Amino acid sequence: MNVKISKNAGFCFGVKRAMKMAWNELENSEESIYALGPLIHNKQAVEKYEEKGLKTVDEVESVPESKNMIIRSHGVSESVYKSASDKNINIIDTTCPFVKKIHNIVNTYHNEGYQIIVIGDMNHPEVIGINGWCDNSAIIIKTPQQMDSIELDKSKKYCVVSQTTMNLDLHKQITDKLSKDLDTVVFNNTICSATKERQEAAKDLSREVDCMIVIGGKHSSNTQKLVNICKEIVPTFAIETKEELDGEELNKYKTIGVTAGASTPDWIIDDVIDFIDSI
Structure with a gap:
């Protein structure tokens, strides 16, 4: 293995x-x-x-x-x-300084009369916090499909920001549609560079292995996005700790890839690697 x-x-x-x-x-x-x-x-x-x-x-x-x-x-x-x-x-x-930057953008443009659009999950604490810098008046979009039920006023000025852990492909789909539907819009790609690199690295690794293990909290947005990216390519196991792994199941695979969300400590990753090595 x-x-x-x-x-x-x-x-x-x-x-x-x-x-x-x-x-x-x-x-x-x-x-x-x-x-x-x-x-x-x-x-x-x-x-x-x-x-x-x-x-x-x-x-x-x-x-x-x-x-x-x-x-x-x-x-x-x-x-x-x-x-x-x-x-x-x-x-x-x-x-996070990258999140603080979004707060400043949202607050500035809101005070200048722009309607804020946040690309992200309305229930995620980061998005809730961002919305709180424009008097909770933001339009929040998580998927391209949601846009069919949102009425946008072309006479308004719009400012678009994104949750730092937003999926890159979904972000592009949404911004492409917004650019077609709106006349006056300022786009701010606020997806964290570490998020981009993590997602791209997970996608690349998934193509080189027989299965993926994604380590991270069940409530971690960036971890779940990694899970979704990997499982589109290979069988993927989403876990929080090594205790959730099944040695017999993993024995079916010759090459195993491992990645982890941004909230996963090194010691938990090391525990998982040690468990795989022990099989």
Whole structure:
């Protein structure tokens, strides 16, 4: 059995930065530290931080006044900063710089009278946060098919941004249609370069192997996109940890490819590789 690991697998720059910032705060602070939502979409990694003392909450109202609160790499709405300020909460802002750039674009164009369009999943925390920088007025499009039910006003000015982990092919399909349907539109391709490289590397590797293993959280958007890309080419196993792998099933394949989402720690990837080597 031969194992090939994707060139781009595991923590991206934004997640690595956020996790390091959060760990440093836990190491050096004597005060309680709260995280607004799971730090990343990987429950095994989050558990390690909670064992260290991190408290995960779902809303600012659950954080006591004057305490420390981490804003995760996905970013949040403008209103969250205001609510935290009202409670004198100290913010540890680990928002990915690439996501922060989208907030600035959206806020600027919204204030200039543009209708914002976000290409992404309306239920994803990153998109919820982006929408919060234009008074939650954005049109959110996840698939080309959705556009059939959306009425666009050609007399308006539009500004288009994208969730950083958006599938490249879907993004192109949507922007191609928007460019035909709208007269005045500013396109901002805000898909993270690491996302592009990760998706392209996964696609390339899938063509070289007999099956793929994609490691990452079940709620991780970028991980699920990798799963969808790989399974179009070869049999694909989507897992969070090595415990979900079946040694007998994997024995059917001569060459196995491995990739991982941006929220997957190296130690989980190493565990999977060790398990495959042990078969």
